[in-house]
Amino acid sequence: MSGVPPGEPAARDPVEYPIAQKIPRAVLDAEAERLTELRQAPIHRRAGGYARLAGPGFMAAALTLGAGTLTSSMLSGATFGYRTLWLIWLSCGLGLFMMAAMARFTCKGGFRVIQVQNRRHSWLIGSLMTALVGTAAVAVIFNFGQVALGTHLIESLAPFAGFSFPAEYNWIVYVAVTSWLILSYGRRGGTGTRLVEWVMKAGIAIMIAAFGAVLLVVGVDWGAAARGTFVPWLPGGGEGLDLFIASSAAAVGVMDWVFFNYAGLGRGWGRNHESLARFDVIAGLFLPFVIVNFLVIGVFAATLFPQGITPESAPELAAALMPLLGPTWSQILFYVGFLAVPITTTVGMSLAGAMAIHEAFGWEPDTSSWRWKISALLPQIAFLAAWNARPVWLVIAIAAFLSLANNVVGWSMYLLLNDxxxxxxxxxxxxxxxxxxxxxxxxxxxxxxxxxxxRLGWW
Amino acid sequence: MGTASSSGSALQRLLKRRIGPWSGRVWGLVLNLAANAVTLWGVSSQLRTGSGWAWILIGGVATVACMAVLALPDRAADPAE
Incomplete structure (x- = not known):
């Protein structure tokens, strides 16, 4: 796959993306050596080594596993029980083909996808639809949902520690922590990038550990879960089709595609990294996405579904769940795991937005410049969400509107892969x-x- | 599927050929979108009036045909090969 025969040292590609240029050559060469060693290692050692070297896939998973996705899973579990579990692996699995295309663009193509779209398919599709609408606007608009959820969760956690910390004040902590992580990316000779990747991996591990423990407390109907995972089922009528189309197409979208491409280039990936990139897509993106959603659906299927309780927003869903969780520690665990969701998504989306804004305007990304810092912190305008809870229907409406651009961007990616x-x-x-x-x-x-x-009243 | 049969080659040539402003591949994507719309129009009619099966069938067959053709890769030899 890599094109390098076993035993032959992996040659480095010229590093062109400015964020990667900050990584010392010695570090890049050591990684290339390590990849060569791993190619000849037994599969379990190779997987362990790849897991340590992987990063952009985990970051894409952390970005995707946001307030919207988790709210949708909670609603699914509370409304339909285990019956929609099959949609999770199908939706993310379908997205893998496009992510493999991004791995190809990054590693073998070595190009910045938005620039090539501008050249081959016009700025309307590259700079406007992919960068500004599909990525930067999504980062700003959807961060409102992350901040609203994050500040609500901090407010809900504080009483367990014996004090009150309302959203109107705790947004400062939320914005400070996420801003520090966002601004660490690409700094200090690549260690900042690795720090952010490590936090993203840790965030996913916390989600899995916390939701997994809560699921053990509430119990699982394994028979129903197995049926839900492998036997397709949808509610009747238009609702079923809406659910199918929205779930199966929206799991991995334009922002994930763009982010994976640029984050890979930011790590100095070249021709020899394609195996690692594909591993990262499966182990870093697919598995965490499927596991976390499975656990969340499972928790709500085991608790709210049998009681017929279907609240509309994430905070309402979490609040309705609390009395059913039993011991205090499991409630704290659920909130902590849930808090990792908006934090990692805010960081990932902000970075994707900054990369996209720079590409849209033809600016070279320099993570120490004010231009980068302002672009990266733009989504933090969502701190205003601490005062204004957002109803779920508004998030869904905006998602639908933005989805109008996604299919055209998808066409563009398919055409580039065949160009x-x-x-x-x-x-x-x-x-x-x-x-x-x-x-x-x-x-x-x-x-x-x-x-x-x-919009036309036909649906 | 992807063997270089004569019909496959003809379709691959069609996908590469420039027809007006776009290549055959782009026109294929536009046709696919139209077929998707016909299918969903049929579903919508079926849900509202109970009479949309014909549209679903026409759109569904056209969608499958478009995807089957568009999935053909360009396997022609490269200069370096």
């Missing part, structure tokens, strides 16, 4: 790979079409 002038001999030569991407593109089309039909 001989862009990738040369490294373009897609696989029927199955193209088919997987087309399935996702068709579902994204479905989102755009149902949105338009909705």
């Amino acid at each position: 001989r002038k862009v990738l040369g001999a490294d373009r897609s030569k696989s029927y199955l790979w193209n088919l997987g991407i087309l399935l996702q593109v068709t579902l994204l089309n479905g989102i755009a079409i149902t949105y338009v039909f909705n």
Whole structure:
């Protein structure tokens, strides 16, 4: 896959992305050596080594596992029980084909995808639809949901420690912690990037440990869970189709694609990193996404579903769950695990937004510049959410509106992957790979079409 | 599926050919979008009036056909190969 025969040292590619240029050459060379060693190692050692070197995939998972995704899973569990579990692995699995394309663009192509879109498909699709609408606007708008949830969770946790800390004040802590992480990225010769990646991995581990422990407390109906995981089921009528299209197309979207490409370039990935990039997509993005959503659906399927309680917002869902969790420690654990969700998403989205803004305006990213800092901290305007709780329907409405751009960006990615002038001999030569991407593109089309039909009163 | 049969080659040539402003591949994506819309129009009609099966069938078959053709990769030999 890498094109480097076993035993031959992995040659480094020229590092062109400015964020990667801050990493000392010795560090990049040591990583290349390590990759060469791992290629000949037994599979379990290779997986362990890759897990330590991986990062952008975990960051994409942390970015994707945000307030919206988790609220949707909580609602699914509370409303339908275990029956929609199959949608989780299907939706993220479909997204893997596109993420593999991003790995190809990053490692074999070595290019910044938005720049190439601008050149091949016009700035309307690259700078506007992919960078500004699909990534930067999403980062700003969706951060309102993260801050609202994060500050609410801090407010809910404080009484367990014996004091009150309302959202109107604790937003300062939320914004300070996330801003520090955001501004650490790309600093101090690459160690800042590794720090952020480590925090993202730790955030995912906390989510899995916390939700897993809570699920053990509330218990699992394994038979129903197995049926829900492998036997497709949807509610009848338009509701079922809406749920299918929205869930299956929205799990991994434009922001994840763009972020994976730029975060990989920011790590100095080149031709020899494609195996690592694919590992990162599966172990870093797919598995955490499936496991965390499975656990959250499981918790709500075991608690609120049997009682027929279906609150509408994440704080209401969490509050309704608390009396059913039993011991105090399991309530604290749930809140702590849940708090990792908005924190990691705010950090990931802000970085993706800054990368996209720089690409849209043709600026070179310099993480020590004021331009970078302002772009990266732009989504923090969402601190205003501490005073204004956001109803779930508004988040869903904005998501639908932004989804109008996603299918066109998906077309663009599919075309780039098949473009001989862009990738040369490294373009897609696989029927199955193209088919997987087309399935996702068709579902994204479905989102755009149902949105338009909705506006016209036909849906 | 992806073998270089004569029909496959003809379709691959069609995907590469420039037709008006765009390549065959782009037109294929536009056709796919139209087919998706027809299918969903059929679903919408079925849900509202109970008479949308014909549209679902036409749109569904067209969607499958578009995807089957668009998935064909460009396997022509590269200069360096």
